[in-house]
Amino acid sequence: MVNVNFMNPFVEAAVEVLKAEVQLVPQRGSLSLTKSALTTNDITVLISLVGQVQGVVMYGMSIDTGLELVSRMMGQVFKEFDNLAQSGVAEMGNVITGRATVKLYEGGFSAMISPPTLIQGRDVTISTLDFARIIVPLVTEAGEIVIHLALRESPTGQQDNNFVDLTIPPSSTKS
């Protein structure tokens, strides 16, 4: 079940980070909800969430937008989407997602984020299977950044897969 409460922390976090890191004020475009697979833009940063909120968050943008963002972020002009530019974009996704989890925590949902994965390649399909996706386009001077949120509340009992019960004596083994 998609929870719209999970959306605001990400939008707020993105706005704050974009303002602070690259001096851009994004405008939010119209939201959409879909179950179908996503067709990638040039660049997609993928970060997974585990904990009370689980799923995946993706940030999609064109190469030009990516280059503009890292150029502003690092104070040097990037002409090529090289390793440094890639790590810059991934780091931005990481910072936004991290900030969003702090807000989620304040709202009563704890989650941890995975390291970011960077996917380059247009027209590749990413399926989040039975997680429906909220699509939040953010329009900036540097171009559009699309946030895809495929998140849900973890079913109770599934939040800590490997919780080790302290009452079990150390000699026994769990399979």
Add this chain to the structure above:
Amino acid sequence: MNVKYLLPFIEAAYEVLQAEVKCKMQRGELLLEKSHYVTNDLTVIVSMVGDIEGTVFYSMNNKTAMFISSAILGEQLEEMNSIAQSGVAELGNVITGRASVKLSSAGFNSNISPPTLLMGKGAVISTLDYTRLIVPLTGEPGEIIIHLALREGTHKGLSTPNISVPVAPLKK
């Protein structure tokens, strides 16, 4: 990338493929990759957070994916539809889950994320500063490559058990 994370994944993959697909897989040569990964037809992406963190990819071509999904579902699938996709994603999920339980017994507690499926050849995936250990497995279904981009976590978040034991004050 530490090789002690490797064995749980290989064991888990063997066991799951044996149980679900009834196939014995052979391990090919291991490789360590720093460069990008160019995708095959299908890639299942599962992330891990905790004492071990990073991302695991399972990549294969359409033919292998169909073989696996057909075997799991018990019926011959004709096309790579959403049922076939969920079969492959589930395989990645189960293998990673099983590996994380083995890692737990070895003292590394982690949580795994839900799987994401990437379809389309030729996309470039970068795991940034995580080196990837490539484990090719071959067998009747074809070739499945496990990519492990993992390292020991930095405990930024909560860890299990979530009970903090206060540190005894140092005797002066």
